Amino acid sequence: MDRLSYFIIIFVISAFVCPTSSLNVIHQVNRTPLEVKFKNSIVSTRFNPLAEIVRNSEQLALRNCKEIFRWDQWNCPTGDFLQKRTSNILDKEGAFVKALSAAAVIYSSITNCSGNFMECDCKFNVPVEDESQIVKCVDHIISLENLLVGNDNSVNIDTQGYAQLHNSRAGRIAVQRALKHQCKCSGYTSACSIQTCWMLISSFPEITSDIRKMYDHGVKVAIDNSGRVKRNIKREALVYLDNSPNYCVENVIHGWPGMLGGNARDDELQNLLCRETLCRKLCRACGLKVKRERVVKEKPCKCKFYWCCDVQCEKCSELVNEFYCH
Template identity: 30%
Template structure:
């Protein structure tokens, strides 16, 4: 239920951007009050998050965005066009999160019409929370930087500061063109994303700030040099080059590896920083994701832990990895369903500029995880 003070109640659309219908403002009729109260009673008491901007799409109104702290609301009011970019970026990094974990028990599931976006699973200071905070921070950097370079924002443009002549493995070139303004993207993302965490000083806030920074730096790590050749017949006797962001998938892949090697930490006694839980760990954690609590196994539905379980999830019978039926189904076994699929086949190139294919039907086996079986003695009670 989304009841926003002074603005009535909105039915918020899904992350795909489907428009919602605005309800008339004013108090709800008496007949609906018991229903609303029941919903509020059974709604998990999880803080809202700025992540929900992705669900609001083009209807971003700063006062109506749940989960913003005062600093974030002020930035939103000053730069509403940036909020549009952040909203589009939120959809992108959530899709990337779901791509990276598509074969895992926890698959970055989102909850419709839920201001927390991911539900109670983010209450635990786990590896999954570390990844979400990092990829969301990276997503803001990416979205703002891209919008700057494309001229969509009033406050920033692409970076024209790089000038002069330099060289790389292919020879000399001149800095020119319009580089992606990654420094502005990082600056705004730090101010906006970190605002909530800077209001408190506890282990979770320190963890989130650390992982937010790792996400921002991950985007900068994959900046690449792009060049345009000048010369006779397009030869590269002369080159003009600029810096550009790589595809966001590279950032997602990098942070996914950091998730695998995330480091468990504990808070210092003075509350100023972290200590690595493993005393034998000698490396710096500057570029590592950190967490303070172990993850649940996500095998069974657990509303308190935010686990949706794996019952009904599709698994790969022949795989020994995380997507394999043995791992995905947590040893409960799987059901097999035979389905017919239609795909394009026997494709031929037809002059000019067309490809013609046939629709071919094949029968395949789909394996899905069995639900958890209650102990027999529960049926007797």
């Protein structure tokens, strides 16, 4: 396992000091859900870690959304992504955005608490390995979740509120499933007298893939006259209320260009055959054909570095392949 692709979350060690708990037996603490809690004074601080977490989570969610949908009719454009985060219209893609955003908040809270913020209740006093990030706040993540993505224990919520909270919870579940428990024995005997345990969390692209599977099995819900959901919904499934628009067709109101005449995702994919195959699949899904054109583009080349500190490049013409739906 490549440790650089994971963030190490140490739960309890012998040097652990926490004013909210006196537990120092590792296996007991590991039965408690991963939680994070910030001091009440956090809101009044000049630098607000919660705002930083939200900022980081938005960028993380958008970047991974674009990557996971890069070969779909809806490829998570920035404007539409931001609109779906706050819109009252909840289609299938909006449900994905809500779940991914919730997961990104929790993931960012874990990674940003790895020594970046000092407003944590619990502190560690241990050596830090170069490849690991020691999390300094691990007491109550539920309070942070409720603060940032809402409390799903609310009683009087409408259909929209139910769907939003359900999808937020699905995002949290994806993060919980990404946690992996590991322990290491040490001491002078074979009885494992001293045991150090920690949690590994998978990379966020893996979490995004898990939420994409939830999206693929998304369920449209309807509410009966009593205000109850008509069918039982699994906690891991995404729910949506509105049908998705036809992303193959141009929509001026929402700023969606459609697929006709559009560049079929011609980007950094170097394998021409692979790119053409994916473009053909993308265009055919909209009842269109793929068209390949060879065009001349100018790119910087023959760059030279001049001390100090300037880089000068020439412009070279290059013949490249571009694909369009028609």
